[in-house]
Amino acid sequence: MSQWTKGAIGLSVALAGMAFSTNAHAECSRAMLQGLAATYVAAQAAGDPGKLPLADKAYYGENNLPVAIGAGVLSQPLPVDFTRSFLDTTQCATFTEITSATNAHPYVIHTRMEVNDAGKVTVMESIVTDDGDWVFGADAHLAQTRVEDWGEIPEDKRDRRGVLQAAADAYINNWGAPDLPVPHGTPCARLEGRIYTGSRNPEGNTCDMGAFPQPISTGNRRYVIDETIGAVSIFHNFSWIDAGLGPYHPGTPASQTFRILNGKNRYIHEVTVCTTPSCGRSRPGS
Incomplete structure (x- = not known):
C-alpha cells in the first residue's frame, strides 16, 4: 500500500x-x-x-x-x-x-x-x-x-438502537476495563483479519478476548446502526493506555462490525491498519 x-x-x-x-x-x-x-x-x-x-x-x-x-x-x-x-x-x-x-x-x-x-x-x-x-x-x-447470516430480523424481534450500540460499545470498552461485562451470545464468533475464532468451538462463545497485557483505549468512535439486521459498525482509533509496559501507539485506524440478536453479540468483524510493523505487537497467528 x-x-x-x-x-x-x-x-x-x-x-x-x-x-x-x-x-x-x-x-x-x-x-x-x-x-x-x-x-x-x-x-x-x-x-x-x-x-x-x-x-x-x-x-x-x-x-x-x-x-x-x-x-x-x-x-x-x-x-x-x-x-x-x-x-x-x-x-x-x-x-x-x-x-x-x-x-x-x-x-x-x-x-x-x-x-x-x-x-x-x-x-x-x-x-x-x-x-x-x-x-x-x-x-x-x-x-x-460469505457464509454468515446477517439477514433481516422480523420487526417484532428487533433490538432498539440503544441496545445495539450498548452491546457493541461494551465489547470495545472491555479492552480498557476487563472487569466490564460484555453481552456475548452463544454461539458468538469473531473474524479478525484472517483469524476466525468460531472454528475452535462452533457452538460456543469464542468472542471473549480475555485481558490484554496492556489496557487499550479507543477514541473518535463513528457509528452506523441498522436495526433491521441488528448490525453496528464502529470506526475508531485505538491505542495502548500507557502503563509503562511498552510503546504507545496513538490512533491506529480500525473498524469493528457487530451482528447482535436479542441484545447479544453473535458475529464480530475487525479490520485494523498497522501504522507500525505488526501494529507494534506480536500475537499467535499474526
Missing part, C-alpha cells in the same frame, strides 16, 4: 470524525441508502469515483488521512468477491464491507458514508487493509464472511 494510506494519522482525525447529525433525515430511506451503497460498490468495481454523488466540499479519507478521491483505492478497479452493507436511516449513513480476495493485490475494505437530505455524500471514509496489516488474509476472510 502506498505511503498515503500508511502515514501519520493525526492530521486527519478531526476531519475523519465529523459528527453525525443527531436528527433524523425525513428524506432518508432504506431504498435510497441501499441504492447509494450499491453505487459505491459499482464505483469500486469500476475504479470510477465519478459514479458517486458527492456533495460540494465532501470529505474523502482513507485510514484516517484525507485523500484526493482520484488518488485513493476507489480509483482502482477491484473484483468485488463479496460485499455487505448496513443502512442507518436515523443518521442517514451507510456502512459497506468489500472483500477483494481474487485481485492481484487483495484488499478488505470497510467504508462508511454520511449522506445529506439531497442524497449526496458529505463524508466518506474507508479503512483499507492489505498485506502487512493486522492478521490480514483476504481469502480466509472471504471464506467466512
Whole structure:
C-alpha cells in the first residue's frame, strides 16, 4: 500500500470524525441508502469515483488521512468477491464491507458514508487493509464472511438502537476495563483479519478476548446502526493506555462490525491498519 494510506494519522482525525447529525433525515430511506451503497460498490468495481454523488466540499479519507478521491483505492478497479452493507436511516449513513480476495493485490475494505437530505455524500471514509496489516488474509476472510447470516430480523424481534450500540460499545470498552461485562451470545464468533475464532468451538462463545497485557483505549468512535439486521459498525482509533509496559501507539485506524440478536453479540468483524510493523505487537497467528 502506498505511503498515503500508511502515514501519520493525526492530521486527519478531526476531519475523519465529523459528527453525525443527531436528527433524523425525513428524506432518508432504506431504498435510497441501499441504492447509494450499491453505487459505491459499482464505483469500486469500476475504479470510477465519478459514479458517486458527492456533495460540494465532501470529505474523502482513507485510514484516517484525507485523500484526493482520484488518488485513493476507489480509483482502482477491484473484483468485488463479496460485499455487505448496513443502512442507518436515523443518521442517514451507510456502512459497506468489500472483500477483494481474487485481485492481484487483495484488499478488505470497510467504508462508511454520511449522506445529506439531497442524497449526496458529505463524508466518506474507508479503512483499507492489505498485506502487512493486522492478521490480514483476504481469502480466509472471504471464506467466512460469505457464509454468515446477517439477514433481516422480523420487526417484532428487533433490538432498539440503544441496545445495539450498548452491546457493541461494551465489547470495545472491555479492552480498557476487563472487569466490564460484555453481552456475548452463544454461539458468538469473531473474524479478525484472517483469524476466525468460531472454528475452535462452533457452538460456543469464542468472542471473549480475555485481558490484554496492556489496557487499550479507543477514541473518535463513528457509528452506523441498522436495526433491521441488528448490525453496528464502529470506526475508531485505538491505542495502548500507557502503563509503562511498552510503546504507545496513538490512533491506529480500525473498524469493528457487530451482528447482535436479542441484545447479544453473535458475529464480530475487525479490520485494523498497522501504522507500525505488526501494529507494534506480536500475537499467535499474526
